[in-house]
Amino acid sequence: MPSKDPRRHVNRLKQVRFFDRFTRDRERIPPGQFVTRKFPVLTYGETPEISPDAWQLEVFGAVEQPLTLDWQALQALPRKTVRVDIHCVTRWSIMGTEWEGVPFQAIVERVKPHPDARFVMQYAYGGYTTNVPLEDLLREDVLLAYRLEGQPIPVAHGGPVRMLVPHLYFWKSAKWIKGLEFMTENRPGFWEQNGYHMHGDPWKEERFAGD
Ligand SMILES: Nc1nc2c(c(=O)[nH]1)N[C@H]1C(S)=C(S)[C@@H](COP(=O)(O)O)O[C@H]1N2
Ligand SMILES: [Mo]
Secondary structure: OOOOOHHHHHHHHHHOOOHHHHOOOHHHOOOOOEEOOOOOOOOOOOOOOOOOOOOEEEEEEOEOOOEEEEHHHHHOOOOEEEEEEEEOOOOEEEEEEEEEEEEHHHHHHHHOEOOOOOEEEEEEOOOOEEEEEHHHHOOOOOEEEEEEOOEEOOHHHOOOOEEEOOOOOHHHOOOOEEEEEEEOOOOOOHHHHOOEOOOOOHHHOOOEOOO
16 A cells, blocks of 8 residues: 555655666766755745645636646546656756656647747746746646656645656746646746746756846
8 A cells, every 4th residue: 555644655755766866877967967866855935735636727828718627637638657857956856757647738738828828837836936938838748747656746746736847947847736827928937036047948057047
């Protein structure tokens, strides 16, 4: 039986060892990053505890068909598993993490963004926000993720549902996602208002505004 205590599950994740996490494949490590074998938790502020039954996602803004999804509706959408490297702007990277969830593309097909929608604001339970160009979210490995390493995502890591945008710095992947606003003009989210980059490509070291 998998443990019901999310904290125990975090500890279990720290024990997991993948061949991938020992990689010496330097070409997979963006400049200025080091590889960690742990799975650090990085949260600004409180950790909101949202049960799957209480979870809801609002998709709104510059779209033809705004959408509200609950846990059941989310499970009825197409699912996909990806194995990806993730990179935090504080310089740790984890190689080969496995996530399962709904491809963001499936959401886009349903809401039908207006032709002039170019950016998306992610809203999290607890108040965190982050902005991303829509183009970046159309990549195949972008998910509304609900499983990590074959288990429900632990609360500390954003469960029940978080965004996964693996090719950008990890602050661009909101944990405890509750809203997606399609926008015609770009607006800064939480860290972006505090000096971080509007795009956040780790390969270009887009860490801070002006990089
Ligand atoms: N809601 C919310 N999402 C968030 C954050 C946060 O503080 N709150 N931190 C971001 C940052 S800086 C990182 S590195 C990752 C960390 O995810 P993890 O705790 O699962 O490692 O979540 C991102 N998403
Ligand atoms: Mo981060």
